[in-house]
Amino acid sequence: xxxxxxxxxxxxxxxxxxxxxxxxxxxxxxxxxxxxxxxxxxxxxxxxxxxxxxxxxxxxxxxxxxxxxxxxxxxxxxxxxxxxxxxxxxxxxxxxxxxxxxxxxxxxxxxxxxxxxxxxxxxxxxxxxxxxxxxxxxxxxxxxxxxxxxxxxxxxxxxxxxxxxxxxxxxxxxxxxxxxxxxxxxxxxxxxxxxxxxxxxxxxxxxxxxxxxxxx
Numbered sequence: 001x002x003x004x005x006x007x008x009x010x011x012x013x014x015x016x017x018x019x020x021x022x023x024x025x026x027x028x029x030x031x032x033x034x035x036x037x038x039x040x041x042x043x044x045x046x047x048x049x050x051x052x053x054x055x056x057x058x059x060x061x062x063x064x065x066x067x068x069x070x071x072x073x074x075x076x077x078x079x080x081x082x083x084x085x086x087x088x089x090x091x092x093x094x095x096x097x098x099x100x101x102x103x104x105x106x107x108x109x110x111x112x113x114x115x116x117x118x119x120x121x122x123x124x125x126x127x128x129x130x131x132x133x134x135x136x137x138x139x140x141x142x143x144x145x146x147x148x149x150x151x152x153x154x155x156x157x158x159x160x161x162x163x164x165x166x167x168x169x170x171x172x173x174x175x176x177x178x179x180x181x182x183x184x185x186x187x188x189x190x191x192x193x194x195x196x197x198x199x200x201x202x203x204x205x206x207x208x209x210x211x212x213x214x215x216x
Contacts, residue, residue, distance in 0.1 A: 057204060060096030064163045069103045071153030075125030075138070077107055084127070084136035085192035086216030089148065090207065091133075093164040093200040100135070104128040105151045126151050126190065134216060137190050145196065146186030156186050161200045173199040178208030 059065060091098035102117055103110060105124035110117045117129040126148050127136045135148060149156040159166045166172050174181040174188060175197040181188055188196055197206035 057092060057095060057097050059099060060094065064098075065093070065096060066099045067101060067152070067154050067162045069101050069152060071104070071149075071151045073105055073107055073122070073124035074143070074147050074151040075141075077122035077124050079122050081123045081127070081136070083139040084216070085139055086212045087135045087137055087190045087192065087194050087196065088210035088212070089133045089135055089145075090195075090197045091161060091199075092197070092204045093161060095202045095204070098162060098164070099131045100128060100133045101152065102128050102131045104135075104148065124151060134212065135190060136216065137192075143190050144186060145188040145190065145198075148190060149186065156198075158184060161185075161198055164200045166200050170200075173203070175199075175206035178206055 089100055091100060103120075105127040106117055106120035106129065107122050107124075109121060111119040115130060125138045125141055126143055128134065129136065137143060146156060149162075154162040156162075156172075158171045161172050172185050174185045176188060177195050185198060188194075190196075193210075193212060195207055195210045197204075199206075
């Protein structure tokens with residue numbers, strides 16, 4: 001051995017096997033950690049506030065949850081839609097959403113654009129152009145829910161909500177801007193940018209407001 005050189009210790013087969021085993025364990029640990037991290041991806045609803053998740057319900061299946069328009073046009077039927085105030089109406093029955101039909105207060109024939117009624121023969125005081133629950137009220141008027149349901153052709157009372165009947169010992173629950181309405185359901189005014197929720201069956205936490213599209 002030359003001066004200044006460092007002696008190298010020979011590696012026995014047993015020591016080599018030990019080192020390889022340690023290296024293999026480390027690689028496996030890294031792979032498992034990566035897999036665990038990938039399994040902890042955020043769920044699709046992880047960014048939605050809890051109160052909104054509690055309010056969410058699917059649309060009910062069947063015709064009862066999609067009542068058609070069968071009522072008359074309320075008020076003068078004018079060719080131009082004219083200035084309108086937006087109101088949002090939500091219906092829940094049997095813990096499911098009941099769709100507010102498009103075409104309430106709009107006399108056919110209808111023309112559609114992107115799923116929305118873009119033209120009708122004429123328009124009454126209370127109109128829906130799409131099944132989103134947005135009700136367009138002729139500016140300057142203050143109709144009530146009873147007029148909306150009459151134009152829709154659906155029942156509304158303390159015990160009836162469209163084709164649904166309140167369970168025994170209960171009544172149709174009504175909320176306006178998140179607060180309980182104590183009067184008859186039909187007496188609720190369709191005031192500009194109101195959020196109106198009607199429920200039959202299990203309690204659904206009502207929304208207190210709605211983001212209206214521009215111009216509504």
